[in-house]
Amino acid sequence: xxxxxxxxxxxxxxxxxxxxxxxxxxxxxxxxxxxxxxxxxxxxxxxxxxxxxxxxxxxxxxxxxxxxxxxxxxxxxxxxxxxxxxxxxxxxxxxxxxxxxxxxxxxxxxxxxxxxxxxxxxxxxxxxxxxxxxxxxxxxxxxxxxxxxxxxxxxxxxxxxxxxxxxxxxxxxxxxxxxxxxxxxxxxxxxxxxxxxxxxxxxxxxxxxxxxxxxxxxxxxxxxxxxxxxxxxxxxxxxxxxxxxxxxxxxxxxxxxxxxxxxxxxxxxxxxxxxxxxxxxxxxx
Amino acid sequence: xxxxxxxxxxxxxxxxxxxxxxxxxxxxxxxxxxxxxxxxxxxxxxxxxxxxxxxxxxxxxxxxxxxxxxxxxxxxxxxxxxxxxxxxxxxxxxxxxxxxxxxxxxxxxxxxxxxxxxxxxxxxxxxxxxxxxxxxxxxxxxxxxxxxxxxxxxxxxxxxxxxxxxxxxxxxxxxxxxxxxxxxxxxxxxxxxxxxxxxxxxxxxxxxxxxxxxxxxxxxxxxxxxxxxxxxxxxxxxxxxxxxxxxxxxxxxxxxxxxxxxxxxxxxxxxxxxxxxxxxxxxxxxxxxxxxxxxxxxxxxxxxxxxxxxxx
Numbered sequence: 074x075x076x077x078x079x080x081x082x083x084x085x086x087x088x089x090x091x092x093x094x095x096x097x098x099x100x101x102x103x104x105x106x107x108x109x110x111x112x113x114x115x116x117x118x119x120x121x122x123x124x125x126x127x128x129x130x131x132x133x134x135x136x137x138x139x140x141x142x143x144x145x146x147x148x149x150x151x152x153x154x155x156x157x158x159x160x161x162x163x164x165x166x167x168x169x170x171x172x173x174x175x176x177x178x179x180x181x182x183x184x185x186x187x188x189x190x191x192x193x194x195x196x197x198x199x200x201x202x203x204x205x206x207x208x209x210x211x212x213x214x215x216x217x218x219x220x221x222x223x224x225x226x227x228x229x230x231x232x233x234x235x236x237x238x239x240x241x242x243x244x245x246x247x248x249x250x251x252x253x254x255x256x257x258x259x260x261x262x263x264x265x266x267x268x269x270x271x272x273x274x275x276x277x278x279x280x281x282x283x284x285x286x287x288x289x290x291x292x293x294x295x296x297x298x299x300x301x302x303x304x305x306x307x308x309x310x311x312x313x314x315x316x317x318x319x320x321x322x323x324x325x326x327x328x329x330x331x332x333x334x335x336x337x338x339x340x341x342x343x344x345x346x347x348x349x350x351x352x353x354x355x356x357x358x
Numbered sequence: 359x360x361x362x363x364x365x366x367x368x369x370x371x372x373x374x375x376x377x378x379x380x381x382x383x384x385x386x387x388x389x390x391x392x393x394x395x396x397x398x399x400x401x402x403x404x405x406x407x408x409x410x411x412x413x414x415x416x417x418x419x420x421x422x423x424x425x426x427x428x429x430x431x432x433x434x435x436x437x438x439x440x441x442x443x444x445x446x447x448x449x450x451x452x453x454x455x456x457x458x459x460x461x462x463x464x465x466x467x468x469x470x471x472x473x474x475x476x477x478x479x480x481x482x483x484x485x486x487x488x489x490x491x492x493x494x495x496x497x498x499x500x501x502x503x504x505x506x507x508x509x510x511x512x513x514x515x516x517x518x519x520x521x522x523x524x525x526x527x528x529x530x531x532x533x534x535x536x537x538x539x540x541x542x543x544x545x546x547x548x549x550x551x552x553x554x555x556x557x558x559x560x561x562x563x564x565x566x567x568x569x570x571x572x573x574x575x576x577x578x579x580x581x582x583x584x585x586x587x588x589x590x591x592x593x594x595x596x597x598x599x600x601x602x603x604x605x606x607x608x609x610x611x612x613x614x615x616x617x618x619x620x621x622x623x624x625x626x627x628x629x630x631x632x633x634x635x636x637x638x639x640x641x642x643x644x645x646x647x648x649x650x651x652x653x654x655x656x657x658x659x660x661x662x663x664x665x666x667x668x669x670x
Contacts, residue, residue, distance in 0.1 A: 136428070183426070183455050190426060192455040195446050201416040202451060205423020205431075208408065212384070213427070232447075235416035243408075 081124065082291045083358050088158065089119045089291075090351045093320045095154035095167055097343045100334040103171040106179065109330045110224060111151040113255040113288070113315040118155045120294040121220060130160045133187045139217050140206050142191045144199020145224035145253060146180040147332070152189075153177050161188035197230025199223065200250065204239050207248040207308075218302060222251040226258030229267050234279070240308040241280030249301040250281070250310040253288065255317035257328045276310040288313025321346055360527035360562075363500035366464050369521065370395030372507040373432060377403045380511055383430045386421050388414045393523075394434040394464045418444045418459075422451035425458045430511055436470075437463035437479035437520045445485060452516045453489040459517075460510045461486075466496070466520035467609030468643045468651045469559060475642040479520075483557075484614025486518040487587045493540060494587040495519035496558035496608075496616075499529040502584060505538045513540060522559045522609065524648055529562060529582075543590040549577035552603040552632075552669055554662065555594070557583045557616050560607045563652075567662035578666055589619045595627055603632035603669035607662055612637040632669045636662065 092115050100106040118141075122128070126139040143152050150170060157164045162176070169175035176186055180194025191202045203221035210217050227233065240248055252272065260266050269275070276283045282304045286293040294313070301309035317331070318324030321343045324335075335343055376383055377399055386408045391397040400407035410417040414435055421431035433440070440463035441448070452459045468478045486494045493515060497503040503521055510517050529546065538544070546561065547568045556564035561582045568578040579601055583590065598604060604624065606617035617635030624631060636656065643655055652658045 191422070192450055195450045197415075198419045198447060198451055201419030201447075202423040202426070204416070205420040205425070206427055207423075208420070209424050209427035209429055212405065212429075232413075232415040232419070235411075235413035236419075239410065239413070239416055239420065242411075 077292050077295050083354065085119050085123055085291045087351065087354050087358070088123050089116050090347055090354060092119060092151065092154045092158065094344065094347045095157070096150045097321070097335060097340060097347065099150050099154070099167050099170040101340040102168055104334050105171050106150055106334055107147040107332045108324055108334060109257065109317040109328070110145060110253065110255065111148045112319045112321065112324065113317045114145070114148045114151045114222060114253050115319070116289045116291060117222065117251050117294050117313055118151055120291060120298060122155045122159050125295060125298045126220065127217070130188065133161060137215060137217055140190050140203070140219045142193070142199045142203045142206070142219070142221040143181055144193055144221055145196065145227050146193030148222070149179065149181050152181065156188040159188070196224065196227040197232040200233055200236035200240070203248055204236055204243070204245060207240070207245040208243060210247050211245070217247070219248045220251065221248070222253060225252060225254045225256065225263050225269060225272070226266070228252070228269060237276065237279040237281065244306045245308045246305050248308040249298065250308065252310055252312045253315055254312050255315045257317045257326065257331065259328070259331050261328060272312055280307055282307050282309040283312060284309065285312040285314065288315035289319055320350070362525040362527055364525045365497070365500050365503045365521045366393070366395040368500040368503045369462060369464070369507060370398035372504045373399040374402045376508065376511050377406065380430055382428055383432065383511060384408065384424055386410050386417050386431055386433045388412055388417050388435045388439065390435050393436070396434045414439045414444045415447050418447035419451045421459045422455060422457040430458060430460065432460045432462050434462050434464065436477060437466035437482045438477055441479065441482040441485045441518070449489060453491050456491050457516060458514050461518045462507070462510070463518070463520040465523045467522050467559060468638060468655065469522045469524045469609060469648040471523070471648045471651065472645045474645040478643055480609070480611045480638045481614065482518070482520055483586050483608070483610050483616065484618070487614065487619065491516050492587065493517040493585070495540065495585055497521060497584050498558055498561035498582050499526050501528065501530045501532060501535050502538065505535040506584065509538070509540050520558065526559060527562045529565065541585045541588045541590055543585070543593045544582040545579065546582050547578065547580035549579040550601055551577045552605060552666055553579040553581060553597040553601045554605050554607060554666065555581045555583050555616065555620055556607045557586060559609050560657065563657065563659050564607055564662060566659035567666065570659060570663045571666055574667070576666065576670055583616060586616050586619055589623060591623050594620060594623055595629070598624055598627070598629040598631055605634045605636060605662070605665055605669060607636040607657070609657065610637050612639055634665050634669060636665055
């Protein structure tokens, strides 16, 4: 098993704070968008883009690249921030999220945003798309790996289970799912809206290798991603136990911040908390 | 005597030929490969055939993923499951994403027959036509089907094509199809009194009608409008100039398909011609033999003749 040194973990944690600051800033400027599910997804995205995945921002269509598909498209701000910080496009684009005549759409679109693989936003499609990418990889004997992030509420969609069966039927061990298990969807707690438990049993019974981890712990995320790479003959689902709105005290586990941006006071409070965390991490470094 | 050819066999056979030409061509089917005839490809190229089970939504999005890696996916099932059932998947993953996916549906229209209205797709052309980036095709006979499938593989972009379940009479020769182009309609029969614009299975009926009309000294021009989108407006407007009346006929609802596309162009270009849309008149049909259904729902050659005469 690979050991991850403190330096790497610290570096990634600092990037994650930076990404969270971008998200708050983008949503405040746009006065629209989804903070809760963007913030819960950040740490896994940072682990993927800043350490784990083989990708090339200078050549986003490199045929050998690892692929990441954001099936829960409403977390676009998190992916946009990660892509910008990885130099897929300029950071200043982030200021124009959801603005007319600008690149960054409310939800990801693959035809003109560099680094976006699939157009998402209508839930339930991404795992099927990822299956297609993984099947093509097998067919062409490519070494790339496919990652797809699902929302937990998103797995209400029937298509997810069609795709879950397909990935296991075709033994797609070049596919890793990441389930952002934050327990909240728009109408409330996932267990009250449409029960998902036992998430572990569901994915296991569909033939997936299932790992359950703390979705905000960099070391656990990296370890799980690494493990999923070595899984043979079956896809892996990493259940990321996360907190919706993670990193901003008053947004955490607060369903009201699913799709509502911060107002000016909330913006200042949120940035204050993130700046404090950033200074603390920098001091530790 | 008309020579009937099963266009589904033509489709499957053409896929096999194209499989050799295009190593990146892949085929997906949803547990209907024996009916859509993609099984012919599956036997020849098992590695490039993906059986997706009865899970059409997943099939469409998977095809988009394959296309994103440079594959040319042909996706097949019955028209009713290939469009309405998976509209959102087509909209997001193929149309909005401009994915190079070819949806090839069989069992379009009411000639499905005895399976009844649940399986008789009469809205697919409308549903696909409204999607940006989408090309919409309805070939009329086996040789046109072959050519259309070849053009679909050779042309980049999202495409939808539908054929019927029943065998179709041969209309064309190989030579006729040599210069077929997507988006260019064919004048199958010349005439100056009115223009009958048909697509898919109805082209043959339109030609039959034109023969009957000739006996009554009415010269009907017959257009095979195999491409519903992009519509050959140039040819259409030429016909509107040169003939006094127009009639469309399609094995589809009169709402949203070929007839609507023609009406839109005529109206926008100021042609207040005598005009009738023929097709299924905003209703569901029922179980029955195709010929009986065509008779009951007004799609037989004599219905076209009556409609044409009412326009003259």
